[in-house]
Amino acid sequence: MRPFAYQRATDAQAAVAALAERPNAMYLGGGTNLVDLMRLGVVSPDALVDVTRVASGTVEDTADDGLLIGAGVRNSDLAAHPAVRRRYPMLAEAVLSGASGQIRNMATVGGNLLQRTRCSYFQDVSKPCNKRQPGSGCPAVEGDHRNLAIIGQSAACVATHPSDMAVALAALGATVHVQGRSGTRQVPMPGLHRLPGDEPDRDTVLEPGDLITAVELPALPPTIRSKYRKVRDRVSFAFAVVSVAVALDVADGVVRDCRIAFGGIAHVPWRARLAEEALRGTPATAAGFTRAADAELAQARPLPENGFKVPLARNVLVRTLTDLVETS
Ligand SMILES: Cc1cc2nc3c(=O)[nH]c(=O)nc-3n(C[C@H](O)[C@H](O)[C@H](O)COP(=O)(O)OP(=O)(O)OC[C@H]3O[C@@H](n4cnc5c(N)ncnc54)[C@H](O)[C@@H]3O)c2cc1C
Ligand code: SF4
Numbered sequence: 001m002r003p004f005a006y007q008r009a010t011d012a013q014a015a016v017a018a019l020a021e022r023p024n025a026m027y028l029g030g031g032t033n034l035v036d037l038m039r040l041g042v043v044s045p046d047a048l049v050d051v052t053r054v055a056s057g058t059v060e061d062t063a064d065d066g067l068l069i070g071a072g073v074r075n076s077d078l079a080a081h082p083a084v085r086r087r088y089p090m091l092a093e094a095v096l097s098g099a100s101g102q103i104r105n106m107a108t109v110g111g112n113l114l115q116r117t118r119c120s121y122f123q124d125v126s127k128p129c130n131k132r133q134p135g136s137g138c139p140a141v142e143g144d145h146r147n148l149a150i151i152g153q154s155a156a157c158v159a160t161h162p163s164d165m166a167v168a169l170a171a172l173g174a175t176v177h178v179q180g181r182s183g184t185r186q187v188p189m190p191g192l193h194r195l196p197g198d199e200p201d202r203d204t205v206l207e208p209g210d211l212i213t214a215v216e217l218p219a220l221p222p223t224i225r226s227k228y229r230k231v232r233d234r235v236s237f238a239f240a241v242v243s244v245a246v247a248l249d250v251a252d253g254v255v256r257d258c259r260i261a262f263g264g265i266a267h268v269p270w271r272a273r274l275a276e277e278a279l280r281g282t283p284a285t286a287a288g289f290t291r292a293a294d295a296e297l298a299q300a301r302p303l304p305e306n307g308f309k310v311p312l313a314r315n316v317l318v319r320t321l322t323d324l325v326e327t328s
Contacts, residue, residue: 001038005047009054012179012213018049019209020181027051027211029111030074032103037116041125042132055110055213059083065219071110071177071212075165076101078109088217090226090245094168097230100237110212113166113176113192114204117159117267118239120144130156131200138200141303147241150302150309152266157200158303160264161193162239167263168228169215170271171245177214180207186216190261193268200267224249224257225328229320231264231312240264242313248284248324255279255288258321265300265313272296275317289321290314 006028009015019025025047028034037043056070059081067083078084079095099107121127121139128136140148140158148158169189176187193204206212220226230243243263249256258279260272278292293314300310 001041002044002046004038004045006050007047008050012054012211015049015051015054015211016179016181016209018047019211022047023208025049027110029055029072029108030103030106031111032099032107033111033115037123040123042116042123051110051211052108055108055211062216067217069109069215069217071108071214073109075099075104075107075109075112078165079104087220088168088172088226090228090247091165091168091172091217093228094164094230094243094245097228097240097243098164109165109215112163113169113212113215114206115163116203118162119148119159122159131159131196131203134199134201144305145303146305147239147264148303148306149267150265150300150306150313151270151297152195152268152299153301154196154198154200156198157196157267159196159200159267161203161266161268163269164228164230164240164243164263166193167240167243167261167269168245169217170269171226171247171259171261172217172220173259174218175216176212177216178206178210179213180210184213190268190271196267203267220247221249221257223251225324227320227324229316229323231316242309242316244313244316244320246317246320246324248321248328250284250325250328253283255282255284260296260317262296262313262317265309272317274299279321284321284325286318286322289318292321293317 026045028048055072057072079092174189226247232238247259262270275292275296278295
């Protein structure tokens with residue numbers, strides 16, 4: 001690993017200023033993704049600016065009954081927080097489905113959102129990869145893409161976003177608070193992560209030096225129920241092959257509201273707006289759930305080795321909606 005300097009920032013402005021001074025520096029959260037990528041030679045920052053004591057580690061109620069989660073909150077603390085477990089169970093479930101207890105104890109909310117793809121070519125510096133080295137090519141299109149995208153991908157990159165937490169946040173319609181060089185701003189989710197297009201090296205809409213300071217969750221109606229379901233190759237310590245986060249509000253057998261996002265199928269946590277539209281105001285039945293899933297997945301353009309994800313995503317969504325109705 002290339003030698004690097006280390007500094008601990010004392011506040012958000014100082015962290016942003018530190019990166020402005022050293023353009024090849026990076027923020028350090030728990031380090032559970034970044035340090036691995038440094039060891040592999042995928043990234044080689046000349047300095048790490050530790051932001052774990054800058055980005056707030058607290059979870060607080062907002063004035064409009066939402067929650068404000070500091071970017072420095074550890075994944076384990078987020079999943080265990082009573083307000084998260086009670087009001088946003090799918091977020092707690094999503095976080096607990098990721099990584100291992102030890103990694104969740106280290107990993108932060110900000111770092112989790114910005115973790116990089118697990119495409120094996122991206123992590124192997126002996127191989128070309130447009131995301132790591134723009135213009136070098138995408139061997140995954142012709143090579144190993146079983147776990148990669150079926151929707152929204154481009155010829156330049158077919159990677160998927162690996163975060164489980166981000167899928168729940170996209171379904172919830174969270175807002176990401178950002179401190180940049182020219183002040184603070186808010187970025188909606190979905191909207192933080194971007195599709196690859198012809199710039200797959202850019203995972204998000206963030207600008208160089210932007211610091212995530214918090215994530216805000218909107219209030220949910222008390223009648224809404226939510227669930228995260230993840231299909232993976234091993235029962236733990238494995239990324240999603242397909243996952244879904246669903247919040248559902250049913251009254252008198254009719255879907256009043258729903259919010260759905262998929263993981264493991266796209267370069268972004270994929271908000272399923274077409275499925276949501278197809279469900280709202282219709283009877284909460286298995287046939288309706290299947291029609292809604294098909295409406296969303298009609299956009300899928302799978303590669304030769306990952307066509308199985310289309311029926312898998314449909315079944316996971318239908319099963320999760322059905323579970324939510326049966327347990328309400
Ligand atoms: C074996 C293993 C299995 C895993 N399985 C899963 C899984 O199933 N599901 C899942 O979702 N995740 C999984 N993970 C990934 C894990 O969740 C991430 O590594 C972790 O969430 C990253 O958080 P961190 O704080 O350690 O980030 P870091 O590694 O510190 O940083 C990640 C990136 O975010 C940037 N960054 C950090 N904080 C900020 C900030 N506040 N503002 C701006 N930029 C910032 C860093 O510069 C870096 O680019 C797994 C990891 C491992 C090692
Ligand atoms: S899918 Fe994306 S990350 Fe993977 S090799 Fe192709 S360009 Fe690189």
